[in-house]
Amino acid sequence: MPSATHVASKSIISARSVDDVRPLKVIGIGAGISGILAAIRLPRKLKNCQLVIYDKNEEVGGTWFENRYPGCACDIPAHCYQLSFESNPAWSSFYAKAPEILEYWKRVADKYGVRKYMKLSHKAMQARWDEGTSKWVVTLQNMNTGEVFEDSADALYTGIGALNEWKWPSISGLNNFKGKLLHSAQWDESYDYKGKNVAVIGAGSSGIQIVPTLQPDVKRLDHYVRGRTWIATTIAADEVKKRNDTASNFNFTKEEIDAWLQDPTLYLSYRKKLEAELQSGHIITMKGSEAQKEARAFFTQLMRDRLAKKPEVAEHMIPDFPPLCKRLTPGPGYLEALTKDNVDVVPTAIERITTTGIETTDGKHREVDAIVCATGFDTSFQNRFPIYGIGGVKMGDRWKSRVDTYLSMMVDGFPNFFMSLGPNSGVGAGNLLMLLERMAEYTAQVLHKVQTENILTIQPTHKATQNFTDFCDAYFEGTVFSEECSSWYKGGTGKNGRVVAIWPGSSLHAVKTLEKPRWEDFQYTYVDGNEFGWIGDGWSTLDRLDDADRTYYLDNQQMIHQPLEERTGMDGLVGDLARTALSEENGKNGE
Secondary structure, X not given: OOOXXXXXXXXXXXXXXXXXXXXXXXXXXXXXXHHHHHHHHHHHHOOOEEEEEEEOOOOOOOHHHHOOOOOOEOOOOHHHOOOOOOXXXXXXXXXXXXXXXXXXXXXXXXHOOHHHHEEEOEEEEEEEEEOOOOEEEEEEEEOOOOOXXXXXXXXXXXXXXXXXXXXXXXXXXXXXXXXXXXXXXXXXXXXXXOOOEEEEEXXXXXXXXXXHHHOOOOOEEEEXXXXXXXXXXXXXXXXXHHHOXXXXXXXXXXXXXXXXXXXXXXXXXXXXXXHHHHOOOHHHHEOOOHHHHHHHHHHHHHHHHHXXXXXXXXXXXXXXXXXXXXXXXXXOOHHHHHOOOOEEEEOOOEEEEOOOEEEEOOOOEEEOOEEEEOOOEOOOOOOOOOEEOHHHOEHHHHOOOOOOOEOOOEOOOOOOEEEOOOOOOEOOOOOHHHHHHHHHHHHHHHHHHHHHOOEEEEEEOHHHHHHHHHHHHHHHOOEHHHOOOOOHHHOOOOOOOOOOOEOOOOHHHHHHHOOOOOHHHEEEEEOOOOOOHXXXXXXXHHHHOOOOOOOHHHOOOOOOOOOHHHOOOOOHHHHHHHHHHHHHHHHHOOO
């Protein structure tokens, strides 16, 4: 078991007050949703904490800043894609487009004043644990000047996500194409595709949104689809049908928005209704469940109905694996677009790309003006900026044999290191943002313990890390995620690879699991080598301050003649005792 460097103890008495909060510096990587949440939670939970968050982009927002392809939107209701504590009653449409979602996160960042922690246009090159100083040393590059420099901190928090490192597809001749070459994750907004012949390669989440957006405006669209995929109804589709039975989205009326703005209770009721549906689909992920069987039959018929004009496309696209084995994509308007006269679905494998178009393995050549690669990201968790732990172990190298984490957030051998959206942190069904909130709060709880209990380093034990990883493997065997299919959930390890991208359970299970740390799963080193140093030197900080309030514990006093009902608003232990007494009294009275 590797352990972090610590100083040998000389005395059981540590030179600190029992309630001292030692200064900490935290470096965060990524100013997307995870970074914004960290910048909200950590400074509020941690006193005497210096926080700096680096991001390669020039603006906050992460994926919602980077992805600007035509049709980019969230495929769950906008009212479910927001923080639990920051509701926006004024979403313009049921499924919000990327620019409006980005604006929401910018407003959150501004409201909480977190930009002061952000250093944008700075790319992380590597991070290394220094065993001599027990600090993380991060190498960074200023994207504007090219300057490379180092920064160091007591703790490192990464929030770069699973879908961050986009890549071009490995197709022969790709760079020989003389027309316009585009990638969904690096879209050139200046390109005018109207009236052009366009090829779209890939039918993942981005391709499914790009095709119906381009279709009405292009002359011809060739859609290259090798794999099969389930196209589902949108989440809370009944809400859309109430407005228009043939529409795939709708705009809220001014009257609705005004009503919600004026009556938060009315809005909360609407939000909870949508959220309840989002959080009720976990049973479908269980292998052999009736819900899974019903979903498969429903989606099969749905796809056949929507592709009735081109039944041959349905035969090619409807999978032989169960729904949710790979990410379920609602794809509003996608199947309908495939039936249009100016769209050709090409199931044949691509042989090579020429200077003027695409040649498939059957010898056919299709000339196009532009090629859109909606081919996704590197999901292996191995090709990020390198992170080196104790003994110089590179995390990516360690994960080549088996990706392992503790609760998706920490790894033994990497002290004071935390991940948001690391391996096994996504959701197959449910609300991902609630997990991100919990991860930021969990990190804050751990660092609070470090600050206040004389701890130098904390890391999960090797046993706890392996236990969680073994739990993941055992859990997924009972789910459709382990079925044979090509899915980014498996981190690029093949159709039968390990599931390494999503949480082993429901999203509510994750929320409950991450409510508070299980301290016995960690190993520690201490600032002065004294494992009992948290108790300090017999003094509190109040004893040392001349103007301190040494009677603070009397601030919530109540009078003996007051009935308990009037005392239940008190905070802290006194309030808890009062509420307990009141509960017991009501019990005796049969209430």
